[in-house]
Amino acid sequence: MLDYAEPVTKLIDEFKRLPGVGHKTAQRLAFHILRVPEADVERFVEALREVKRKIIFCSVCNNLTDVDPCRYCASPSRDRSMICVVEEPYNLVAVEKTRSYKGLYHVLHGSLSPIRGIGPDDLHLANLLPRLKPENNDGVEVQEVILATNPNTEGEATANYISRLLKPLGARVTRIAMGMPVGSDLEYVDEVTMDKALANRHEM
Amino acid sequence: MLLESLEVHNFRNLSGKVSWGAGLNIIYGDNGQGKTNWLEAIYLLATTKSFRTQRLQEAIRFNEDLAVVRGLVAQSQEVQREMQVNLQGSTKSILINGKKESVARYLGQLHAVAFTADELDVVRGTPEARRKFMDRGVVSLHHAYVQTLADYNRVIKQKNRLLQDASELEMSLEQAFEVIAPWNEQLIKLSTEIHRARVDYVERLNDVLERRLFERENITIRYVSSLEGKGDLSDYEALIAERLRLRLQAEIAAGYSLIGPHRDDLEILFDGREMRAFGSSGQQRSALIILDLAAISVYYLWHNEYPLFLIDDVDAELDRKRISYLLEYLEGRTQTFITTSKESLVEQFVARASVFQVSDGRVVSDASKEQLISSATGSAESI
Ligand SMILES: [Zn+2]
Numbered sequence: 001m002l003d004y005a006e007p008v009t010k011l012i013d014e015f016k017r018l019p020g021v022g023h024k025t026a027q028r029l030a031f032h033i034l035r036v037p038e039a040d041v042e043r044f045v046e047a048l049r050e051v052k053r054k055i056i057f058c059s060v061c062n063n064l065t066d067v068d069p070c071r072y073c074a075s076p077s078r079d080r081s082m083i084c085v086v087e088e089p090y091n092l093v094a095v096e097k098t099r100s101y102k103g104l105y106h107v108l109h110g111s112l113s114p115i116r117g118i119g120p121d122d123l124h125l126a127n128l129l130p131r132l133k134p135e136n137n138d139g140v141e142v143q144e145v146i147l148a149t150n151p152n153t154e155g156e157a158t159a160n161y162i163s164r165l166l167k168p169l170g171a172r173v174t175r176i177a178m179g180m181p182v183g184s185d186l187e188y189v190d191e192v193t194m195d196k197a198l199a200n201r202h203e204m
Numbered sequence: 205m206l207l208e209s210l211e212v213h214n215f216r217n218l219s220g221k222v223s224w225g226a227g228l229n230i231i232y233g234d235n236g237q238g239k240t241n242w243l244e245a246i247y248l249l250a251t252t253k254s255f256r257t258q259r260l261q262e263a264i265r266f267n268e269d270l271a272v273v274r275g276l277v278a279q280s281q282e283v284q285r286e287m288q289v290n291l292q293g294s295t296k297s298i299l300i301n302g303k304k305e306s307v308a309r310y311l312g313q314l315h316a317v318a319f320t321a322d323e324l325d326v327v328r329g330t331p332e333a334r335r336k337f338m339d340r341g342v343v344s345l346h347h348a349y350v351q352t353l354a355d356y357n358r359v360i361k362q363k364n365r366l367l368q369d370a371s372e373l374e375m376s377l378e379q380a381f382e383v384i385a386p387w388n389e390q391l392i393k394l395s396t397e398i399h400r401a402r403v404d405y406v407e408r409l410n411d412v413l414e415r416r417l418f419e420r421e422n423i424t425i426r427y428v429s430s431l432e433g434k435g436d437l438s439d440y441e442a443l444i445a446e447r448l449r450l451r452l453q454a455e456i457a458a459g460y461s462l463i464g465p466h467r468d469d470l471e472i473l474f475d476g477r478e479m480r481a482f483g484s485s486g487q488q489r490s491a492l493i494i495l496d497l498a499a500i501s502v503y504y505l506w507h508n509e510y511p512l513f514l515i516d517d518v519d520a521e522l523d524r525k526r527i528s529y530l531l532e533y534l535e536g537r538t539q540t541f542i543t544t545s546k547e548s549l550v551e552q553f554v555a556r557a558s559v560f561q562v563s564d565g566r567v568v569s570d571a572s573k574e575q576l577i578s579s580a581t582g583s584a585e586s587i
Binding site: 112113114115119120152153154156157158160161164 | 355358359361362363365366369382383385386387389390
């Protein structure tokens with residue numbers, strides 16, 4: 001027998017699908033929804049719908065955006081000779097917060113992890129190489145590709161793999177410095193650490 | 205360092221708070237009352253691990269969801285810190301003075317060496333037990349080595365999956381190389397770090413080894429790299445890079461990693477013969493004690509203070525002669541915790557020990573030596 005009426009159980013199950021949400025939290029969230037006015041729920045549902053409808057991947061850098069190309073790729077004030085490669089959109093936000101980087105980005109949407117079945121073909125990598133050609137980059141030649149994947153084993157393997165792809169093309173490839181807490185996600189790295197990691201990047 | 209007191213809730217069958225003595229502590233009681241659980245709680249507080257199980261979850265008392273082990277540790281006469289390990293479901297959190305801490309920082313506060321029946325695997329079991337012994341020692345000196353080991357194991361796991369894929373999907377050697385190279389690159393760096401750290405640690409052990417403390421046979425130890433005989437070990441980084449390149453095909457055929465320090469061993473010899481195969485069970489126990497004492501000395505020389513020393517079921521593992529030698533050797537050095545069910549042992553050492561009697565998980569009496577001695581003399585007078 002179900003602990004709760006079917007609609008409540010269904011809602012709890014849906015919350016449990018979300019990352020980091022266990023049974024107790026899912027229960028709490030479900031009962032919160034039951035208590036709030038219907039208008040609030042409508043607004044929440046609409047926000048969910050809208051994000052799925054309007055947000056797409058930028059065709060150039062794969063960042064999440066509501067216009068294509070995204071605001072970074074379209075901006076005339078960004079330095080087009082540099083591309084910073086990150087795993088997730090929130091890593092881009094972490095780099096951006098330092099305010100010391102003015103170049104372009106490339107978002108992979110993941111990192112290599114054989115045990116999770118993620119290989120090179122599962123990353124958004126295919127559109128990186130063409131970007132190094134000036135004719136695909138507003139006539140600007142890319143001088144440096146900064147690999148800012150996470151400082152854990154998966155991020156390291158991903159950076160290594162990409163540098164092997166890029167080296168023959170003659171671009172300068174650098175890796176952000178590992179002076180940050182190792183084994184961690186860039187998401188949790190504070191701005192000062194990130195700023196230093198960027199400043200102390202090394203050749204690959 | 206000194207563990208002044210320990211408070212435990214819902215960890216196995218334990219509950220309550222105990223104030224320990226600075227020297228020898230004897231935890232005494234019938235079997236099944238929870239003596240070893242107290243040692244395990246101390247070990248957990250010091251190392252965040254159990255010497256009994258990999259799955260700490262099973263140490264949470266049945267039907268409870270939170271187990272707490274909290275101890276007051278004196279770093280010096282002036283500085284006291286409260287250390288705490290919480291187990292909740294499958295998660296473990298570690299705190300110093302009530303604030304969450306990273307493992308690397310936490311491990312710097314307190315250290316324990318444990319002599320248990322399981323640890324006898326070091327002298328008579330598989331190489332894995334000896335690698336763990338060395339790695340525990342390295343971590344006790346360099347806490348960041350915890351991360352090196354975790355990264356190494358992670359990379360091996362990832363690479364093993366690729367090696368399996370490579371044979372199942374019948375990849376060409378070039379294809380396999382392309383996907384495996386980024387992992388091998390990290391293996392080279394991490395393996396070199398691990399190799400260097402272990403070789404250095406075994407050298408330190410060798411420097412302080414009390415080779416003939418219990419027996420007349422001479423004990424020697426040596427780190428044995430799995431790359432021995434394959435080239436110049438003094439340039440380990442270049443050697444392992446070459447071996448990984450040459451053996452890729454063999455690794456694919458095997459479907460798992462054949463090259464790296466996860467295949468290394470520590471050789472333990474007595475009078476030139478292998479302890480694991482030729483040692484009597486008494487000699488093996490002596491050898492393990494000698495290794496533990498060496499680990500304690502190495503720790504002391506590095507940190508200028510002694511770790512805690514835990515000996516489980518001391519009279520099952522050692523005869524009285526060895527116990528006397530050992531406790532004499534430890535006096536004035538470590539804060540020592542031993543468990544026993546033998547009253548005669550308690551009587552033998554009561555004059556220089558704090559004695560704690562355990563019943564149903566609780567310490568029911570902490571008879572100080574004065575009390576026991578006075579009651580002993582008291583009864584003598586009444587005769
Ligand atoms: Zn873009």
